Amino acid sequence: MSELKVLFVCTGNLDRSPTAEQIFRSYPGIQARSAGTSKLAPTRISRELVEWADLILVMEEEHAKFIILNYPEQRSKIKVLGIEDVYMRDDPALRQIIKQKAEPLILNLLGERAR
Numbered sequence: 001m002s003e004l005k006v007l008f009v010c011t012g013n014l015d016r017s018p019t020a021e022q023i024f025r026s027y028p029g030i031q032a033r034s035a036g037t038s039k040l041a042p043t044r045i046s047r048e049l050v051e052w053a054d055l056i057l058v059m060e061e062e063h064a065k066f067i068i069l070n071y072p073e074q075r076s077k078i079k080v081l082g083i084e085d086v087y088m089r090d091d092p093a094l095r096q097i098i099k100q101k102a103e104p105l106i107l108n109l110l111g112e113r114a115r
Contacts, residue, residue, distance in 0.1 A: 003029050003030060003031045004029055004030050004031070004054050004055065004106065004109060004110050004113065005030075005031045005033075005052055005053050005054045005055070006024060006030055006031070006032050006033075006053065006054065006055045006056075006057060006106060007032075007033050007034070007035060007049055007050065007052070007053035007055070007056045007057070008020035008021050008024075008032065008033070008034040008035075008057050008058075008059075008102075009034070009035055009036065009037065009045060009056060009057070009058040009059065009063045009067065010034075010036055010037075010058075010059040010060075010063065010085070011036055011037055011038050011041070011059075011060075011062075011063070011085060012036045012038050012040065012041050013034055013035055013036030013038070013041035013042050013043050013044070014036070014041075014042070014089065015085070015087055015088055015089040015091075015094070016059045016083055016085065016087060016094065016098070017034035017035065017036065017059065018034050018089060019087075019089050019090055019091075019094050019095060019098060020032070020034060020057065020098045020102060021033060021034035022090070023095060023098055023099060023102075024102070024106065027106070029110055030106065030110075033049065033052070033053075035049050037062075037063055037066045037067075045066070045067065045070075047071060050067060050071045050074045050077070051071075051074070053074075053077060054077065054109070055077055055079065055105070055106065055109055056074065056077045056078045056079070057078075057079050057081055057102050057105065057106075058078060058079070058080050058081065059080075059081055059082075059083045059084075059085070060080065060081075060082065060083070060084065060085070061080055061082075063080075064078050064080050079105050081098070081101045081102060082101065083097055083098065083101065
C-alpha cells in the first residue's frame with residue numbers, strides 16, 4: 001500500500017501549514033507537504049499539489065473556498081481544521097491543536113485504506 005499524501009494549507013505557508021507538515025512528516029505511512037493560498041507564499045498552492053494529495057487539510061474555511069474555486073474537482077479531498085492565524089511557527093499550542101484536529105482525520109483515512 002502506498003503512503004497517504006497529506007497537503008496542509010494556510011494563507012502564507014509561514015506558520016500553520018509548515019508546522020503541520022513538520023509534525024506529520026515523521027509519521028509512518030504519511031507523506032506531508034504544505035502550501036499557502038497567498039501569492040507571496042514560499043510554496044503556493046498549485047494544481048500539481050492538489051492532484052498529488054489524497055487529503056487536503058486546510059486551516060480555515062477561506063482556504064477551502066479558494067481551492068474549490070480554483071480546483072473544483074478536488075473538493076472531496078478537503079477537510080477544514082478551523083485553526084485561526086494567531087500562532088507563530090512551531091508554537092507548542094499550535095502543535096497541540098494541529099495534532100488534536102488533524103491526527104484523527106489522518107488516522108481514520110489510513111485505517112480505511114488498510115481495509
